[in-house]
Amino acid sequence: MIKVKNLYHSYKKDDIYQVKDVNFEVEEGEIFGFLGPSGAGKTTVQNILTGLLEIHKGQAEVAGYDMKNISKDMFNKIGMSFEQSNVYSKLTALENLKFYAKLFDVETRDPKDLLKLVGLEDKANMRAGEFSKGMKHRLTFVRSMINNPIMWFLDEPTTGLDPSIAADIKNIIREKNKQGVTIFLTSHNMFIADELCHRVAFIVDGEIKLIDSPRNLKLQYGDKMIEVDYIKDGENINDSFSTILNEDKKKLKEIIDNYEIQTMHSKEASLEEIFIKVTGRGLV
Amino acid sequence: MKVFSGFLKELKLASRGFYFYIEIFMAVLILILFLFIVPDEFSAKGEEYVFLDMPKEAKDVYLKGLTGEDLLNQRKNVKIKIDGKDKNVDLYETEDSSLYFLESKEDIIYMADNKRKISLIIKMDEDHNLAYQYYLQGYESQKLKNLIRVLNLESAHLLQENMDSLEVRSISIDSKRLSDKENMLPSVLVFNGSLMGLFLIAAYIFLDRQEGVIKAYALTPSPVWQYLMSKIGVIVFISILSSMLVLLPVMGLKPDYLLLLVLLISTAFFSSALGLLIASFYDSLIQAFGTIYVFMIIMILPNMAYFLPSWSPTWIKIFPTYSMLQGFKSVILANGDAAYVLSVSAGFLLMGLIMFFLANLRYKKILFR
Numbered sequence: 001m002i003k004v005k006n007l008y009h010s011y012k013k014d015d016i017y018q019v020k021d022v023n024f025e026v027e028e029g030e031i032f033g034f035l036g037p038s039g040a041g042k043t044t045v046q047n048i049l050t051g052l053l054e055i056h057k058g059q060a061e062v063a064g065y066d067m068k069n070i071s072k073d074m075f076n077k078i079g080m081s082f083e084q085s086n087v088y089s090k091l092t093a094l095e096n097l098k099f100y101a102k103l104f105d106v107e108t109r110d111p112k113d114l115l116k117l118v119g120l121e122d123k124a125n126m127r128a129g130e131f132s133k134g135m136k137h138r139l140t141f142v143r144s145m146i147n148n149p150i151m152w153f154l155d156e157p158t159t160g161l162d163p164s165i166a167a168d169i170k171n172i173i174r175e176k177n178k179q180g181v182t183i184f185l186t187s188h189n190m191f192i193a194d195e196l197c198h199r200v201a202f203i204v205d206g207e208i209k210l211i212d213s214p215r216n217l218k219l220q221y222g223d224k225m226i227e228v229d230y231i232k233d234g235e236n237i238n239d240s241f242s243t244i245l246n247e248d249k250k251k252l253k254e255i256i257d258n259y260e261i262q263t264m265h266s267k268e269a270s271l272e273e274i275f276i277k278v279t280g281r282g283l284v
Numbered sequence: 285m286k287v288f289s290g291f292l293k294e295l296k297l298a299s300r301g302f303y304f305y306i307e308i309f310m311a312v313l314i315l316i317l318f319l320f321i322v323p324d325e326f327s328a329k330g331e332e333y334v335f336l337d338m339p340k341e342a343k344d345v346y347l348k349g350l351t352g353e354d355l356l357n358q359r360k361n362v363k364i365k366i367d368g369k370d371k372n373v374d375l376y377e378t379e380d381s382s383l384y385f386l387e388s389k390e391d392i393i394y395m396a397d398n399k400r401k402i403s404l405i406i407k408m409d410e411d412h413n414l415a416y417q418y419y420l421q422g423y424e425s426q427k428l429k430n431l432i433r434v435l436n437l438e439s440a441h442l443l444q445e446n447m448d449s450l451e452v453r454s455i456s457i458d459s460k461r462l463s464d465k466e467n468m469l470p471s472v473l474v475f476n477g478s479l480m481g482l483f484l485i486a487a488y489i490f491l492d493r494q495e496g497v498i499k500a501y502a503l504t505p506s507p508v509w510q511y512l513m514s515k516i517g518v519i520v521f522i523s524i525l526s527s528m529l530v531l532l533p534v535m536g537l538k539p540d541y542l543l544l545l546v547l548l549i550s551t552a553f554f555s556s557a558l559g560l561l562i563a564s565f566y567d568s569l570i571q572a573f574g575t576i577y578v579f580m581i582i583m584i585l586p587n588m589a590y591f592l593p594s595w596s597p598t599w600i601k602i603f604p605t606y607s608m609l610q611g612f613k614s615v616i617l618a619n620g621d622a623a624y625v626l627s628v629s630a631g632f633l634l635m636g637l638i639m640f641f642l643a644n645l646r647y648k649k650i651l652f653r
Contacts, residue, residue, distance in 0.1 A: 050503055072505040080503045086496030090300040091293070102289040103504035127300075143500070 001063060001151055001182040002026035002049060008057035009044055019044050019206045022058070031173070031183040033197035035190065035275065041206035042186045043083075043155065049184065050080050050153055063151045076106045079149030083156040083186075085136035089129030093120055093139050096128055097146060104147040114142040117172060119165070134161050141169060145176070152176065155186045170196060190271040200271070204279045214271055221274045229262035230255055236262065286506050290514030294488070298518050303487050307480060311526035314472055318465060318534045326464045330381045330402065333395045335388060338408035346406070347385070350376060366391050367398075392419065462617060469534065470612035471587055474605055477527035478551035479583055481519040485556040486563035486572050488515055493567070509644045516556045516640070523552035535616060543625045544615045550629040550636065551608050557639035564646035607631065 002025060009019040019041045026032040036042050047053040049062050051070045060067040065074040087096045097111030115121045118138040123131070128139060137160055144152065157173065158166040173196055177183055187193055193200050194214050201211040212220070224243040229236065239255075241248040243266075255261070298304040336343045347359075360375045364384065371391070376383040386392055389405060396403040396419035403419040418432055462469075492498050501511055527548055531539065562579065566572035586606035589596040590613075600606055611628040614621045 052499065052502060072507070075503055075505040078503065080500075082496070082499065084496055086500050088293075088297060088497055089495060090297050095293075095296070099289065099293045100500070100504070102286060103501070103506040105505050140500075147504075 001028045001030070002032070002184065003061040004045075004049070004058070005060070006058040007045070007048065007055065007060055009041075009048060009053060010056055011044075013056065017056075017206060019048075022203075022206075022208055024201055024208060024211055026182060026184060028182055029177070029180050030199065031177050031185060031197045033193035033200035034184065034186045034203060035188065035193050035200050035271075036203035037188055040203045042188075042203055044206075045203070046153055046155060046184065046186050050078065051075075073105075076104055076147055077149060078151045078153065079144035079147060080153040081141045081144035081155060081157055083159060085133070085140040087128045087136060087139050087143065090127060092125045092127050093131070094124040096139060097143060100143050101146050106147055108146050109148060111146070114145060115139075117145075118142050118168065134165060137161060138165065138169075150181060152181050152183045153186070154183060156189070157185065157187075158189065158192055166192075190275060194271045202275055202279055209279050217271065217274050218268055221269065221278065225267040225269065226252060227263075227265045227267050228252065228255060229264070230259040231262065232259050240267070287510045287513050287517070290506075290510055291517040294514045294518040295521065298488070298522065301488075301491070303484055304522060307476070307484065307522050307526050308529070310476055310480075311529040314476060315530050315533055318468075318530065322465045322468065324463045324465050329377075331384065332381055333384045333386055333392055333401050333403040335386045335392045335403075335405045337389065337405050342408050342412075347374075347376075350383075367394050396421075462613070466535065466616060467613075469531065469616055470609045471590065472530055473527050473548070473612045474551075474608045475584070476530070477523045477548060478555050478608060479580060479605070480526075481523055481552045481556035482559040482562070482579060482583075483576055484522065485515055485519050485559040486576060487569055488518070489560065489563045490569040490572070508648050509640075512560060512640070512644060512647060516553060516560070519556040519559075520549055520552045524548055531616075538618055539616045540618045540622070540625075543622055544612075546629045547608075547611050547615055547625055547632075550632040551611075554604065554632040554636035554639065557636045557643055560643035561639050561646065564643055564650060604632070604635070 004022055004024050007019060007022040008017045010017045022041075022045060024032075034042050034045065044053065048055055048060060048067065051067060051074070055068055063074060063077045065071055087093075088099075091099065093115055094111055097114060101108040101111060112121065112124065115124050118141060120135060120138055120142075123135065128136060131139065141154075141157060144154075154173065158169050161169060170192065173183060173185075177196075183196075185193065185197060197214060199211060199213050200217070202209045210217075225240050226243060227238070227240050229238050231237070241252040243249065336346060338346070360377070361372055362375045362384075363370045364373055365371075366386070371387070373387070374385040376385070386395070392403040392405055395401045400421055402421070405417040405419075407415045407417065409415065416432075420429070498511075524545065527544075531544070558579070559576070562575055563572050566575070583603065583605045586600050586603045586609055589600045589606065590609045607628045611625050614625050
């Protein structure tokens with residue numbers, strides 16, 4: 001569904017590239033996570049793939065369309081949910097969706113159904129300017145579904161949402177994926193990527209450092225850990241130990257033999273820990 | 285269909301926004317001024333204060349001669365304040381001046397010194413010859429001083445007689461004239477109707493950019509020109525609405541409204557396309573304001589030539605507003621000069637299309653791709 005080869009981009013059109021030699025492919029029906037800290041080049045790549053930015057060097061193909069020669073028909077097939085909500089604040093939620101629906105040349109979804117999907121059916125006639133940040137985000141999210149896209153770009157889809165709404169959004173994403181929609185998810189939130197993505201790419205300083213499935217990454221880079229809470233000299237102490245390193249194993253045995261154990265859990269390395277391990281960079 | 289849907293959306297947005305009501309408020313304010321404050325004709329009557337330093341009999345003869353000279357002369361007894369005291373004086377109104385006849389030389393000097401009025405003492409000597417003593421303010425031009433010198437000479441009366449005996453024939457027998465009030469309307473139509481679009485459209489574009497909705501629009505199959513055209517449609521609509529608000533109550537059915545509509549649409553299209561192009565070079569209204577302001581000031585210049593027809597250099601005719609003013613004047617006069625109005629409209633439509641084409645290229649580049 002997406003093919004990217006030797007992609008470069010420079011905002012100043014000089015030799016200092018913000019995106020350097022990026023290569024990857026996204027299969028049809030896949031949820032592909034594009035992960036990295038702020039300023040890593042995630043949004044630049046996404047903007048190139050949606051046609052908002054032009055390609056300076058390299059090749060990109062989305063849903064069979066060459067991004068160097070974009071056909072307007074491509075926009076009937078893609079959807080994009082922006083990180084920053086961008087709806088008309090002076091129009092109601094329903095008016096926003098109705099207007100947007102008319103811009104497409106394909107059959108579109110019923111705006112009321114979409115509002116219901118994200119719990120905004122009671123706010124249909126309220127102006128978007130009066131919405132909270134989370135409500136605006138939900139409106140922006142469902143707007144991206146209005147043309148039934150087969151290729152769906154999601155930029156930080158759960159940012160700023162409370163946990164229950166974020167869970168609903170994740171369910172919608174899973175559901176659409178089950179229906180065959182390919183999803184390109186951009187985020188710095190490793191938890192959502194871990195939960196949803198079939199494969200993830202780590203991007204830092206405009207370069208892709210690694211692409212694999214979260215499971216493979218954990219197998220490859222994540223040590224099994226034991227997290228222990230114990231009491232030493234009347235003080236509660238929390239510590240983690242590798243089940244692979246001998247030194248850690250010895251320390252753990254010593255604690256079990258000598259101190260009162262409060263809790264003990266086995267723990268997998270998180271995607272975030274793996275990211276830091278692979279790239280040497282945090283996600284902020 | 286998409287353009288129309290975009291137009292309706294833009295109209296809805298505009299009607300819920302601030303700028304739309306400013307434009308309507310301005311039109312209502314102008315209407316109130318035109319209906320209740322602006323007179324049909326502006327008079328530039330000067331005030332003169334005269335003391336007749338002569339015996340009462342001679343005074344009566346002089347005043348009688350004055351009233352008999354001009355049928356418009358009317359005598360009124362009015363009170364004016366001189367040196368803190370109310371004094372009854374005679375006022376004679378002529379077509380172009382108000383003459384106050386005071387009772388003493390001191391009063392005349394007081395009015396000249398303290399009220400900065402042109403004052404005059406007319407003396408009669410023993411041989412019954414009149415002498416005129418003017419008190420001027422010092423800033424009067426030499427031309428005026430010369431005029432005052434010859435005004436009371438016998439030869440000036442002869443000159444007047446000669447002028448009166450000249451036969452004047454009008455070449456156009458059905459030529460119409462606008463009253464002073466009506467003559468101001470083209471200027472109102474140009475600035476509140478057409479040119480305001482230059483600022484308004486930039487404001488609407490920057491609002492959209494601020495909300496980020498342009499990016500969302502960019503990811504639809506709808507082309508950029510439709511987005512821009514729907515914005516222009518709203519500006520043209522507002523322009524027609526605000527112009528009609530002023531014109532209908534003031535002029536009634538006198539103007540040629542069909543021609544007016546053609547001219548309004550083409551000029552509003554031109555100015556909003558120009559506004560779009562200017563706005564494309566800036567990121568915010570504040571940044572663009574300076575350039576828009578300069579453009580509006582330049583566009584105001586032809587007003588001087590409009591209100592002072594004797595000053596109409598060729599270079600001022602190059603400014604688009606010069607033709608706009610003349611076009612609107614022709615429409616309001618309803619003098620049947622449709623060919624002129626249509627050619628002016630065609631010119632603005634053509635220039636507007638060129639601006640629109642350039643704006644479309646700019647926006648495609650900066651906002652979407």
